[in-house]
Structures are given as structure tokens and as C-alpha cells.
Amino acid sequence: xxxxxxxxxxxxxxxxxxxxxxxxxxxxxxxxxxxxxxxxxxxxxxxxxxxxxxxxxxxxxxxxxxxxxxxxxxxxxxxxxxxxxxxxxxxxxxxxxxxxxxxxxxxxxxxxxxxxxxxxxxxxxxxxxxxxxxxxxxxxxxxxxxxxxxxxxxxxxxxxxxxxxxxxxxxxxxxxxxxxxxxxxxxxxxxxxxxxxxxxxxxxxxxxxxxxxxxxxxxxxxxxxxxxxxxxxxxxxxxxxxxxxxxxxxxxxxxxxxxxxxxxxxxxxxxxxxxxxxxxxxxxxxxxxxxxxxxxxxxxxxxxxxxxxxxxxxxxxxxxxxxxxxxxxxxxxxxxxxxxxxxxxxxxxxxxxxxxxxxxxxxxxxxxxxxxxxxxxxxxxxxxxxxxxxxxxxxxxxxxxxxxxxxxxxxxxxxxxxxxxxxxxxxxxxxxxxxxxxxxxxxxxxxxxxxxxxxxxxxxxxxxxxxxxxxxxxxxxxxxxxxxxxxxxxxxxxxxxxxxxxxxxxxxxxxxxxxxxxxxxxxxxxxxxxxxxxxxxxxxxxxxxxxxxxxxxxxxxxxxxxxxxxxxxxxxxxxxxxxxxxxxxxxxxxxxxxxxxxxxxxxxxxxxxxxxxxxxxxxxxxxxxxxxxxxxxxxxxxxxxxxxxxxxxxxxxxxxxxxxxxxxxxxxxxxxxxxxxxxxxxxxxxxxxxxxxxxxxxxxxxxxxxxxxxxxxxxxxxxxxxxxxxxxxxxxxxxxxxxxxxxxxxxxxxxxxxxxxxxxx
Numbered sequence: 093x094x095x096x097x098x099x100x101x102x103x104x105x106x107x108x109x110x111x112x113x114x115x116x117x118x119x120x121x122x123x124x125x126x127x128x129x130x131x132x133x134x135x136x137x138x139x140x141x142x143x144x145x146x147x148x149x150x151x152x153x154x155x156x157x158x159x160x161x162x163x164x165x166x167x168x169x170x171x172x173x174x175x176x177x178x179x180x181x182x183x184x185x186x187x188x189x190x191x192x193x194x195x196x197x198x199x200x201x202x203x204x205x206x207x208x209x210x211x212x213x214x215x216x217x218x219x220x221x222x223x224x225x226x227x228x229x230x231x232x233x234x235x236x237x238x239x240x241x242x243x244x245x246x247x248x249x250x251x252x253x254x255x256x257x258x259x260x261x262x263x264x265x266x267x268x269x270x271x272x273x274x275x276x277x278x279x280x281x282x283x284x285x286x287x288x289x290x291x292x293x294x295x296x297x298x299x300x301x302x303x304x305x306x307x308x309x310x311x312x313x314x315x316x317x318x319x320x321x322x323x324x325x326x327x328x329x330x331x332x333x334x335x336x337x338x339x340x341x342x343x344x345x346x347x348x349x350x351x352x353x354x355x356x357x358x359x360x361x362x363x364x365x366x367x368x369x370x371x372x373x374x375x376x377x378x379x380x381x382x383x384x385x386x387x388x389x390x391x392x393x394x395x396x397x398x399x400x401x402x403x404x405x406x407x408x409x410x411x412x413x414x415x416x417x418x419x420x421x422x423x424x425x426x427x428x429x430x431x432x433x434x435x436x437x438x439x440x441x442x443x444x445x446x447x448x449x450x451x452x453x454x455x456x457x458x459x460x461x462x463x464x465x466x467x468x469x470x471x472x473x474x475x476x477x478x479x480x481x482x483x484x485x486x487x488x489x490x491x492x493x494x495x496x497x498x499x500x501x502x503x504x505x506x507x508x509x510x511x512x513x514x515x516x517x518x519x520x521x522x523x524x525x526x527x528x529x530x531x532x533x534x535x536x537x538x539x540x541x542x543x544x545x546x547x548x549x550x551x552x553x554x555x556x557x558x559x560x561x562x563x564x565x566x567x568x569x570x571x572x573x574x575x576x577x578x579x580x581x582x583x584x585x586x587x588x589x590x591x592x593x594x595x596x597x598x599x600x601x602x603x604x605x606x607x608x609x610x611x612x613x614x615x616x617x618x619x620x621x622x623x624x625x626x627x628x629x630x631x632x633x634x635x636x637x638x639x640x641x642x643x644x645x646x647x648x649x650x651x652x653x654x655x656x657x658x659x660x661x662x663x664x665x666x667x668x669x670x671x672x673x674x675x676x677x678x679x680x681x682x683x684x685x686x687x688x689x690x691x692x693x694x695x696x697x698x699x700x701x702x703x704x705x706x707x708x709x710x711x712x713x714x715x716x717x718x719x720x721x722x723x724x725x726x727x728x729x730x731x732x733x734x735x736x737x738x739x740x741x742x743x744x745x746x747x748x749x750x751x752x753x754x755x756x757x758x759x760x761x762x763x764x765x766x767x768x769x770x771x772x773x774x775x776x777x778x779x780x781x782x783x784x785x786x787x788x789x790x791x792x793x794x795x796x797x798x799x800x801x802x803x804x805x806x807x808x809x810x811x812x813x814x815x816x817x818x819x820x821x822x823x824x825x826x827x828x829x830x831x832x833x834x835x836x837x838x839x840x841x842x843x844x845x846x847x848x849x850x851x852x853x
Contacts, residue, residue, distance in 0.1 A: 171276035175267055178280060182263050182287040185621060186256040186297050191248040192624030195769055196299045199628060199781060200234065202765035203227050204299070205246055206774070207238030214238050216390070218399045219761055220774035222753045224788070227761075228403025228412065228781050230386065232340035233301035246772070251299050258303045259296025262310050263287050266521050269314040270528050272321070273489055281606070282528030286520050290616035290632035291458040295517040298625060301342045302517050308338035309349060310521040313492050316353050320488040323363040325371050332375035336382025343417045345518070346383075348503055352495025360491070362483040387413075400787035402761075402780040407787070421509035449505040450516065457561050457637040459516040459523070461613040463501075464553040466523045469530025470494040472546045476533055489529060497522035513631050513638050535602065538590050548587040551605035555580020558612035568634040569615055580608035628762065735763055735808070737770035740838045745804060749773040756843070757793075758806035759783045759822045767806060776802065779822040786821045793825050797846045805829045807842035 163172025195201035199219075203226075207214035210221040217231025218224070227234070236254040244250040263286055267279035286292055295302045312334040319327035331353075338346035354372055361368045390398070390409050404412040443454050451460050470490060477487035500518055504511065530550070537543040555577050562573035586593065586601025593601065616633040631638040745767060749755040755773035758764040760783035768775040778793070779785045788796065796802050807830075834848035 167271075167276055171271075174280055175264075175271075175276065175283075178267070178283050178287070179260055179264055182283075183256065183260050185287065185617070186259050186293065187253070188621050189624070190252050190256065190297060193252065193297065194248055194624065194626055196248070196252060196626055197628055197630075198626070198765040198769060199761050200227065200237075200299045200301075201251055202761070202768045202775075202777075203231075203234050204237040204241055204251055205769060205772070207231070207234055208241040208246065213399075216399050219402065219765065219777045219780075220754065220768060222774040222776070223399040224754070224774075224776045225400040225761075225780050225785065226402045228416065229301055229342060230340040230409075232337055232386075233304040233342070236304075237299060246769075252297060255296055255299060255303045258307045259287070259292065262296070262307045262521060265307070265310045265314055266525060269310075269317060270489075270525060273317075273485055274529050274532050278528040278532040280528075281531055282524040285462060285527050285610065286524035288610055288614045288617050289459065289461070289517075289520040289524070290613055290620050290637075291514055291517045292520040293617040293620045294458075294625065294630060294632040295514050297621065298514075298630060300514065302514060304341040305338055305345060306517050306521060308334045308341065309346070309496070309518060312338070312349065313353070313496055313521075313525075316357060317485070317489055317492050319357060319371070320361055320483070320492070321485055323361055323367075325374060328357065328371045328375040329378045332378030333382040336379040336384070339379075339383035340386055343413050344421075345515075348500050348518075349496040352499050353492060356488060356491050356495060360483055360488045400780075400785065402777075402785060402787075405786060421511075422503070422507050443511060445506050445508055447505055450501055450519075453564060454638050455513055455516060457564065457616060457633045458513045458631065459519050461558060461561060461616075462523055462527050462554055462609060463519075464557050465550040465609065466497065466526040466530070468546065468550045468553060469534070470497070470526050472543070472550075473526070473530050473533055476537060476543075486533075490526070493522050493525040493529070497526060512629055531606075538587075538598075544587055544590050547590075547602075547605075548584040551580055551584040551587060551609065554605075554609035555584065558609065562612050562615075565634050565636045568619070568636070572611065572615055576608050576611050579604055579611070583608055735766040735841075737766050738839055738841070741767070741841050741843075742770050744836070744838055744843065745775075746771050746773060749803065751800075752803045753796075753801040754803070756804040756806050757802050759808070759826060763806060763808060775806075778825055783822045788825075789821060790824045790828060794828070800847070802846050804836070805833065805844040805846055807844065 161172060161176070162169070163175070203213070203217055203219050206218050206221040206223075210218070210223065212218070213221050213223055214235065215231070216223065217226045217229070217234050219227060236258075237251050240254050241247075241250045263283040266286055267276075267283045269279075270282050271279040292306070295306070312331050315327045315331035315334060318324075319331065335346050335350065357372060358368050361371070363371070387409055390401070395407055401407050401409050401412055403416045405415075443449070444452060449455060450463060473490040473494075474487065477484055477490065480487045497519060500522065504515060504519075531547070534543045534547045534550075538547065558580065559573045559577040562569070562576060566573075583601050583603075583605030586597065587605060590598045590601060616637060619634040619637075620632040745755045749771065753774070754776045755771060756764075756767055757776035757778055758767065759778050761777040761781045764775040764777040776788075778788065780787065793802075805826075807826075829844050829846070832849055833844040833846055834850055836843045836845050
């Protein structure tokens, strides 16, 4: 991998020789580069430049379909068909059995349904169409799903297909980013690695904000690299726009990659220093506008005429951004969170922290299959370009993707606040890009002994680590780990002696190494798409792939909820997904413990609001297992999943629902969401997601009841721990209702008719 001497004059101009690349570019990886997998194609003599023909003159333009299939003239003929096949295969893989997840995370599905019924709820991200309270995130990730439901009606497919399309788009953007500099083979390798990453297959089929975040972060890096390529301001502006919209998907997580990207552009862009800083300033302005317009409207909107900002304690989106969703995630001080905050000391309430967090039994099987190889190839790429010019785009690409990878992984490894395994989907595009760039770059330099040895080392690391991860789920395809180890080591041996092998044997060794590297994540991905997932804590792979959750994400936090009992899992849960009539879900496995509670169960749900198979002593006050109580296998008032709504309960809440603003109210959003999705009527989530937000107050709730705005109160739900004064608001409402209104029992579910006070009241 030869590099260009620094011909930059500091103002983005260079020699004007015909056919010469712009300053800082690497001729071996120019836009019209030969395929990277295999020896470089011989340089062909340049054809003379012909004057443009007048419209209608000369040869007719190729049909659009032909151009779409053939791709760019400088690419090999196989490149575009292979790329389209990759996109098609990704779409088919992610669409397979999609409806098995039902409404997936009912928390967000309820907000999607509300947004499809009310434009005000759409704008704010309200949990119900009557706009009582919002989700605890900005609403951008909800908008595509809400539009889909508004057009096609409420269904699992209408909610989840937009997420699948984001996954396919992310693969496409990643391919485009690598093809320009490293050739189509690098883009295809990276796209395949991304599509077959287990946590990517999970989250691009799920309705959490992480799918949109991953797409927009990939777009951001792509735009920055385009800016490094030619120094045009528009690419930095578009990068800022992408980050701004990513902020509206998942707040401050969108900013994690900004420091390395900003420093990279400030140092390496092929324009003058003054212009570099001006462009970064314009990019920052675009980011503020793209993400700040919604924040400004919400903050300026009178609080009395908008929904309460879920997740905040003072009805402020800025407080939510910098508190619960910001610094609280780093230091663990999350007011209103489960248990109230405060991790640290190496073992937080959300798992062990430290440099090896991405490799441990909680996270490793989700994302880290090719992480050791990516780190090796990142170092190798920087070594290959160590003598390159300041503006060298090959090195800039390694620094862009590698910097995003290292920065995000570092924050994830040490954050003491709320952390779920599926957050790591943000790492998937970065890992895939580094693998694609590094593998093709070293392959082209395989004539150097150290390059072939490094390739072999990366293959060996992937095989060995794949064996370790597969051994953690020893009952799942027990033969595969040996196939991965033997195949990977055999391929690595061939890579060591690659220069002594013929072309076919060399390619066979490389193909064997790659196949062994992706065999493990492919198996976990196939297990993931073959299983429905629902609830708020979901994990990829087969049962036991993460100690924090089994299939469907039913596992609780490490060691249970803060202060909780022993976490014992059984991944044999089964729950039939339902459309319209109720929320369903997939296997949820056992549940983690929760305050003062030991649980062990199979997460089985039977019938309409039937029984839960788990042994749940000491359940939530006012609720029990089964319909109207704790859903999704129990635990935390439906944190893991919502309640199972039977036909009788649906009929009860639907009767005369149009006469009320809210058909019912329930503690906690998962409980309320289940009934809202089942009935199609707005259900108030008292206290928001955890039941710990101080909304509504007891006085406000009493006024709603007096004004005849709420029909029923649903017993059960709520977190029951650590919320402090805010959780006591929910407790006071529950106590007031149970003491003053008539109880109505339907099956195993308990409701209180707020239009029928008891004689004692």
C-alpha cells in the first residue's frame, strides 16, 4: 500500500497534471480503483476525452435499468450485481419471521400508535393520543413508524418494516463509503459483516431508537470522509445535519463520535487551516439547527398545553437530555431510574464496567465476534499509512472509522448508568468498516511478510475468539466451535504462506479464513431472526448468549434489579403474539429478580390473561401475575414486557371509551401500552416508563377523575423501587383509587371504575 508524497499547498489545490489525483489521495484506492480482493488490475491507457454530444446526438444513453445493474463504468462488472444481491439478502434475512415479535417494545409501539392517531402526539412523541406524557426520548425514531402505521394500519409489519429498511440502508451507506476508496470488495465484506452481526440483526428488526441512530452515525462518518476527500463544505454541513437528527433519535449518544471526527478533519482536511475551522463551525451550526429546532419548540411551548416530558422530574426536555439520558448514563446518577442510580466501583447496577466489558459474558456474543480482528487491522492500517501525507485519505478513513469505534467502545465500557446489550449495535458499522478496509488493504500488500503475518494473526484471533464465544453456549450447535477453530487456523496457515501459493489456493485460504470468522455471528444471527423478541430488554443469539437475558430479552439486569434477589433464567418461555386483540410476544425466558423478590420461571403465558409459569412470591402491591398484573414473564411491573390483555378486559375498556379522554390509566408505561395497543384507545401511563415520573400529581389525577376524563384504573404495574418522591406520587394515586372506587375483576385482572365511588368514600 504505497502512499503519495505531500503535495498539498495548504489551500486544497495541487498539481494539475492530467489524471493525477487530488492532494492527499492514494492512487491505489482512487474512485476508479480495481477490485481490492486479488492482485490489482493492470493500468489501462487513458482514453482521450471526447467532447460532450449534443442532446439527441450520437449513441443513445443506456437505459436506467441497465445503468442500475451495471453500476459505475470504472467498477468491475461483478460489483453492482454483487452489491444489489447483498442488499436483497439483507432485506430477506431481516424480514424473515418479522411478525413473530408482535409489537416488539410495546412502550414505543404505543407511542407509534398514538402518533398515527394524533399529529400532536406525533410531534411530541406522546405515549397516548390524548397527550398525557411522552416517551423518555426525542421522537425522531418514532416518526417513520408512525407514518407507516398511519398509511397501512396498526400491525407488527407496519411498525417494524421501517426498521428493516434502515438496516438495509445502513449496509448500503457503508458499502458506498468503502467502495470509493478501497474498492467494491471492501464494501461487500464490510456490508456482509454488518448484516451478520447478531445485535444488528436484532435491532434492525426492533422498534427501539438504536436502528435510526446506527444509520445516521454511519451517514455521519461517510460525509466526513467525503469532506476529507475533496474539502467541500457541503459534506461537513450534511454531517452536522445527520448528527442533529441522530440527537433527535437518542440525544447525547449521537455526540460520542464527534470528538475524533472533529479533530481528524481539523488536522487532515485538504484545505487551509482557516477554512477547516470555518467548515467545522458551519457543521456545528447545521447540527444545532437540525436537532435544536424541535428542542426549542418544546421548551417554548406552554407546559399546560403539551404532554409531560417523560423521564424528567421537572417536565423539562433539557433536564432529560443532560440528566437521565445524559450524564446520568455515564456516572449512574439517574434520578427516576430503576433503583435510582449510582453504579461504579467496577460493578454497576447494569453490569460490570471496565476495559473488557465488550468481551464479557453479558456483551461478547452480541457484538465482539470480529472486534479483536478489527483492532488488529486498525493498527495495521495505520502502520501501512504511517508515511503518508497529512491529507492521505486512506489513513483518514482508518482514523475516521477507527476513532468512532474506539470512542464509542470506551464510553460503553466504563459508563456506570443504564446500559443494555443492544446499545452495542452502534459499534457494528465501525467494526465492519475497519475489517473491510484492513482485510483488503493487507491483502494487496500480502507480498510483505509482516502484512501476510498480520492477516494470519487477525484470522487466528477471529477463530480463537469465535471458539470462546460459541463455547459459552455449548448446547447450541456444539460442533460449530470446532469447525470455526479448525477452519480459521487452517486458513490462517495458508495466509502465512500466501505468496508461495497459487492464485486459487491463496484465494481459497482467504475465503476459508473469512468464512470461519463469520460462521459464529452468522449462526447467532440466524437464531436471532428465528426468534421473536418483545419487551424493553432484548438480546441477540440463542439462550445463554448473554447472562443478562435469554431469547427474547427476558432476562433481568445482572444479579436482578437493584436490591433484587437472585437472577435465575430459564429460556423456555413461550407467548403467542397477537395482533389487534392484544399484545403478544415471543419467548421471554426467565426474569431477573427485583426488590425483595426471588424469581425462577419459564416465562410461559397461557390463554387470555391466563397464568404465568414463573414462581413469583411477593409480587407488586395491587397486582399479580396474569392479566392486568405484571407482564412479559413478570418482573418490574412490565419492564420486560407488557401485560397480556384478554378479550373480556378489552371489551370492558372499549365500552363507551369514546365518552372519556382516557379509557383507563395504569402505573408504568408497559402496563398502559399493552391495554392501549389492544383496545386502540388512549390509556394514561401514570409516572411514565418506570412509574417514577411525578406526572400526574395526585391533585391533577383527582381533577381528571372529577371531570370524568378517565374511566378505569388498571391495578398493578410500576417499578416499586428507588424512585423516591416521584414514585410515591404513583403510590399515592394507587392508594387513593383503591380506597375510594369500586373494584371490577375480569378473569385474573383487576380494574377500578373511576365513575363508581364506593359508599365509604
